[in-house]
Amino acid sequence: MPTVTIDGRTVDVPAGTNLIEAGLKVGVQIPHYCYHPRLSVVGQCRMCLVKVEGMPKLQAACATQVMKDGMVVSVDHPEVKALQEGVMEFLLINHPLDCPICDQAGECGLQDYSFKHGQSFSRFDYEDKRTYPEKERIPLGPTVLLNMNRCIQCSRCVRFTHEISKTSEISFFERGAHLEIGTFPGKPLDNELSTCVVDICPVGALTSTQFRFAERVWYLDKKPSLCTGCDVGCNITIEHRRGAIRRYKPRLNEAVNDFWMCDHGRTTFARYAAVPRLAAPRLLRGGELQGVTWKDALDAVVHKLKGRSEGAVAFLGSGFLTTEEGFLLAQLAAAVGSPHRAVSVDGGPARTIPNRQGGITGRDAAPNRRGVELAGMVPGEGGFDADALLLGDAASRCAVLFVADSDFGAAAHDPKVIARLRQARVLVVMGWADSPLAQAADIALPAATHAESEGCFVNVDGRLQRFERAFPAIGEARPGLEVLRDLLARFDPHWQGLGPEEIFARMAAALPALKGLAWRSLPAEGVKLATTGGSPP
Amino acid sequence: MAFEPVLTRNIGNPAVLTVDGYRKAGGYQGLAKALKMQPDEVVEEVKKSGLRGRGGAGFPCGLKWTFLPKGLDKPRYLVCNADESEPGTFKDRLLMERDPHQLIEGCAICCWAVGAHTCYIYIRGEYVEPAAILERAIRDAYESGVLGDSVLGSGFKLDIVVHRGAGAYICGEETGLLESLEGKRGQPRSKPPFPAVVGAFGCPTVINNVETLCNLPHIVERGADWFKSIGTDERNTGPKLYAVSGHVERPGTYELPIGIKFQELLDLCGGMYQGRQLKAFVPGGASAPMLAAKMRDVKLDFDTLAKSGSMLGSAAVIVMDETTCVVRAAARLAKFFAHESCGQCTPCREGTHWAELVLGRIERGEGRESDAELMLRMTKNMSGTTICALSDAAVGPARSVIVNFREDVDQHIRERRCPVPPRRFFGEGN
Numbered sequence: 033m034p035t036v037t038i039d040g041r042t043v044d045v046p047a048g049t050n051l052i053e054a055g056l057k058v059g060v061q062i063p064h065y066c067y068h069p070r071l072s073v074v075g076q077c078r079m080c081l082v083k084v085e086g087m088p089k090l091q092a093a094c095a096t097q098v099m100k101d102g103m104v105v106s107v108d109h110p111e112v113k114a115l116q117e118g119v120m121e122f123l124l125i126n127h128p129l130d131c132p133i134c135d136q137a138g139e140c141g142l143q144d145y146s147f148k149h150g151q152s153f154s155r156f157d158y159e160d161k162r163t164y165p166e167k168e169r170i171p172l173g174p175t176v177l178l179n180m181n182r183c184i185q186c187s188r189c190v191r192f193t194h195e196i197s198k199t200s201e202i203s204f205f206e207r208g209a210h211l212e213i214g215t216f217p218g219k220p221l222d223n224e225l226s227t228c229v230v231d232i233c234p235v236g237a238l239t240s241t242q243f244r245f246a247e248r249v250w251y252l253d254k255k256p257s258l259c260t261g262c263d264v265g266c267n268i269t270i271e272h273r274r275g276a277i278r279r280y281k282p283r284l285n286e287a288v289n290d291f292w293m294c295d296h297g298r299t300t301f302a303r304y305a306a307v308p309r310l311a312a313p314r315l316l317r318g319g320e321l322q323g324v325t326w327k328d329a330l331d332a333v334v335h336k337l338k339g340r341s342e343g344a345v346a347f348l349g350s351g352f353l354t355t356e357e358g359f360l361l362a363q364l365a366a367a368v369g370s371p372h373r374a375v376s377v378d379g380g381p382a383r384t385i386p387n388r389q390g391g392i393t394g395r396d397a398a399p400n401r402r403g404v405e406l407a408g409m410v411p412g413e414g415g416f417d418a419d420a421l422l423l424g425d426a427a428s429r430c431a432v433l434f435v436a437d438s439d440f441g442a443a444a445h446d447p448k449v450i451a452r453l454r455q456a457r458v459l460v461v462m463g464w465a466d467s468p469l470a471q472a473a474d475i476a477l478p479a480a481t482h483a484e485s486e487g488c489f490v491n492v493d494g495r496l497q498r499f500e501r502a503f504p505a506i507g508e509a510r511p512g513l514e515v516l517r518d519l520l521a522r523f524d525p526h527w528q529g530l531g532p533e534e535i536f537a538r539m540a541a542a543l544p545a546l547k548g549l550a551w552r553s554l555p556a557e558g559v560k561l562a563t564t565g566g567s568p569p
Numbered sequence: 570m571a572f573e574p575v576l577t578r579n580i581g582n583p584a585v586l587t588v589d590g591y592r593k594a595g596g597y598q599g600l601a602k603a604l605k606m607q608p609d610e611v612v613e614e615v616k617k618s619g620l621r622g623r624g625g626a627g628f629p630c631g632l633k634w635t636f637l638p639k640g641l642d643k644p645r646y647l648v649c650n651a652d653e654s655e656p657g658t659f660k661d662r663l664l665m666e667r668d669p670h671q672l673i674e675g676c677a678i679c680c681w682a683v684g685a686h687t688c689y690i691y692i693r694g695e696y697v698e699p700a701a702i703l704e705r706a707i708r709d710a711y712e713s714g715v716l717g718d719s720v721l722g723s724g725f726k727l728d729i730v731v732h733r734g735a736g737a738y739i740c741g742e743e744t745g746l747l748e749s750l751e752g753k754r755g756q757p758r759s760k761p762p763f764p765a766v767v768g769a770f771g772c773p774t775v776i777n778n779v780e781t782l783c784n785l786p787h788i789v790e791r792g793a794d795w796f797k798s799i800g801t802d803e804r805n806t807g808p809k810l811y812a813v814s815g816h817v818e819r820p821g822t823y824e825l826p827i828g829i830k831f832q833e834l835l836d837l838c839g840g841m842y843q844g845r846q847l848k849a850f851v852p853g854g855a856s857a858p859m860l861a862a863k864m865r866d867v868k869l870d871f872d873t874l875a876k877s878g879s880m881l882g883s884a885a886v887i888v889m890d891e892t893t894c895v896v897r898a899a900a901r902l903a904k905f906f907a908h909e910s911c912g913q914c915t916p917c918r919e920g921t922h923w924a925e926l927v928l929g930r931i932e933r934g935e936g937r938e939s940d941a942e943l944m945l946r947m948t949k950n951m952s953g954t955t956i957c958a959l960s961d962a963a964v965g966p967a968r969s970v971i972v973n974f975r976e977d978v979d980q981h982i983r984e985r986r987c988p989v990p991p992r993r994f995f996g997e998g999n
Contacts, residue, residue, distance in 0.1 A: 073759065074759060074913070075759035075956060076759075076913040076914050076915070076956060077914075077915055078914050078915050078916055078954055078955060079915070081954060089953045089954075090953070090954065092759065095759045095761075114950075115950070115954060118916065118949075118950030118954070119915050119916060119950070119954075121950070122915050122916055122918075122919035122920055122923075122950065123915055123919065125919055125923060126919060126922075155939075155943055155946075156923065160926050162922060184915070185912060185913070185915075185918060187913070204754060204912075206912070207737075207739075207909075207910065207911050207912045208907055208908060208909065208910035208911070208912045208918060208921065208922065209907060209910070209912065209918055209919065209921070209922035210912070211911075211912030211913070211918060
């Protein structure tokens with residue numbers, strides 16, 4: 033591999049690597065606006081110009097590839113510094129400098145580079161600024177607003193719609209200082225990935241209608257997590273303020289969602305606010321809902337499970353459970369000797385996220401059907417399946433029906449289905465949502481949302497990915513993993529007090545597909561499992 | 570001066586608009602000779618002649634052809650740049666209107682030399698009549714067996730297509746032209762790859778100016794040594810068309826050996842209009858820095874002008890007399906470049922606009938003390954920092970008015986007015 037020396041630091045890079053990427057390898061950040069690793073190189077912002085030995089003029093780092101040994105590049109050269117100051121000045125002369133009312137403030141490329149590479153003064157006169165009258169809040173489509181005055185014409189959004197979403201809605205219009213981006217009449221920016229243009233816009237020109245003015249970005253806490261919108265398993269960052277989720281942002285995982293995620297996924301946290309929250313354990317006694325302590329609630333569940341005289345005990349899981357929760361649920365079924373283990377997942381429209389392998393398509397409306405099934409939530413010999421419980425009369429033959437979680441799909445809100453499930457003599461429902469199903473339960477166990485939990489999902493490709501807890505659960509809600517563990521410990525004290533890591537270890541030991549995996553050493557991009565077929569515990 | 574016109578020898582003979590008439594005037598001899606030579610020999614001959622591109626950059630023509638990659642399984646194209654839109658330039662128009670077959674012959678020789686079977690002539694949209702004349706001449710050439718499946722019966726296949734532009738200056742930049750030719754927005758491409766490797770439709774492409782191509786029949790017919798005998802030195806050879814406009818008695822296109830002195834050219838044009846004094850001149854089209862009258866003895870060739878702080882460019886000589894406000898001229902040109910910037914590169918998009926504002930306010934008498942320095946600093950940031958040369962072109966007049974006519978600029982700022990009374994010319998007022 034050819035070597036390149038950047039600011040005195042030499043590194044081997046594959047031939048064809050551009051200087052921005054090569055710089056990152058040696059810890060030299062070359063400032064840039066128009067360059068994006070997944071978009072074609074256009075070299076038009078001119079912010080990344082660097083000094084290349086032997087070249088008379090400064091060269092665009094994004095468009096300069098390391099082809100043979102011995103290229104010597106200076107980024108800290110005075111000429112480069114002067115150029116960067118010049119470009120920053122050019123970019124700012126017509127910029128409205130409306131940071132106090134701009135949604136991008138705090139995560140803005142202009143702010144960052146002004147601070148790092150700019151000058152502290154302007155030689156431009158305020159009254160002469162070029163503006164785009166009437167173009168301060170143009171809806172490009174249902175999800176994106178354009179403020180043309182803030183645009184720096186980097187063309188990332190134009191290239192995104194041409195090259196990634198392949199929908200070509202955004203284009204350049206006019207030219208020179210009046211160059212602007214826009215959509216064609218009657219062809220709004222309306223594709224499944226449209227909000228990605230907001231992510232890649234380096235300035236506040238494109239803002240998300242969903243997030244706009246929801247929060248100042250510096251108040252946001254950010255935690256890596258996974259999207260629950262479908263079974264693609266997009267890597268995301270949950271951005272919240274004290275437990276109130278403000279937005280999901282895609283997080284790079286080349287094997288899954290690359291830099292992108294779909295608009296649907298970004299809206300999925302809304303359900304945590306749309307459905308009332310189940311905040312404390314609850315019993316239904318004599319037609320009345322009564323709050324109880326966790327101990328009483330769990331004891332009551334165990335009493336019902338152990339004390340039944342006749343009838344089945346069925347466990348209905350969901351695609352929203354973590355793989356660990358699915359595993360514990362299956363273990364609980366095993367502890368009471370029940371073959372009735374099922375998972376109910378709504379189908380959804382196919383959602384495709386492009387990546388460099390050609391893309392990945394999800395079809396479930398939940399993230400982890402495969403993981404929960406893999407963990408053992410499949411019917412055993414003669415066991416009820418989900419259809420038997422939801423559409424048939426299987427529930428009426430149940431002494432105890434344990435449903436996790438309370439918002440597993442549309443059926444959890446369907447009075448007819450609830451009436452059917454209610455035919456079980458005892459209905460136990462665990463979950464974060466105080467759904468109509470939870471309200472019909474004899475025993476309701478409040479669980480954490482996925483943002484309040486940690487665990488693993490297995491996506492449509494059979495890739496096991498771990499996510500972290502973004503913030504603690506509210507009220508008395510506890511992670512499903514702890515609830516199920518405590519129930520299980522009442523059958524087998526070996527489960528007493530185990531944490532996520534130990535439970536993962538037990539799961540990995542029990543499931544051939546997870547053989548050799550450890551909680552702490554799961555790679556960031558996840559692990560593609562050899563098999564995803566479920567098997568009874 | 571004993572100079573016999575070469576490129577313009579048929580001008581004034583309307584018969585050369587047809588293949589027959591052009592043949593009678595001695596045409597298509599060069600092509601016939603070239604077809605009997607090996608393509609490499611033609612390339613060698615052109616390299617030896619020292620012919621440099623007449624479009625503005627002055628890049629050695631033969632050398633450019635050798636950049637085409639060998640052994641690539643792709644067609645090669647010749648694109649003739651006839652998007653003559655540099656303000657002040659009207660030489661290619663003359664060649665296309667009055668002697669279209671000379672261009673067709675030049676294109677054919679070039680295609681034979683580089684192995685191209687398709688040639689696109691990208692002609693500026695406003696050239697309605699030249700385009701029609703070319704189309705007619707090409708049709709005639711097809712019917713006479715000059716073009717088509719067998720050029721002059723040699724078995725060499727060649728098609729020439731005229732493509733009309735839509736009126737953007739930037740489409741005269743070779744990669745902006747290619748984008749436009751491909752049906753896209755006319756925005757120059759980031760180089761490398763150069764058009765010789767990835768050009769029109771992703772294929773190796775040679776792009777030459779009309780005048781450059783028109784030289785080829787003569788070089789082939791009369792030899793490189795004859796060509797080299799014309800001109801200043803080894804690096805500046807051949808005949809050159811100078812398009813003279815402005816305050817001279819007889820403006821027009823003059824064919825002269827490259828490297829004639831400005832004063833000699835001025836004399837040939839009948840001197841200054843009504844005997845007025847020379848104030849300033851632009852030697853190479855709007856993008857060439859303006860020179861002051863004291864530079865009148867400069868030789869109008871590539872290297873001498875480059876050394877003098879300007880450039881030969883398209884050799885459009887714009888002459889301005891003492892009644893001209895050079896600041897207004899520069900401000901008007903700044904407006905042109907701001908209007909024509911494609912807008913993709915930051916320094917050009919923002920810089921041309923800023924320069925237009927600052928020069929405009931200086932000219933109106935609203936300039937500030939710091940404006941001259943501001944122009945110098947700003948234009949420095951615009952030079953050599955963009956994808957194409959439009960930004961540098963805009964810097965040419967804007968910077969030179971500060972450097973070469975500082976007193977005029979200072980007077981505007983000091984007296985808070987333009988010392989030259991406003992006049993209305995045709996087309997002014999915008």
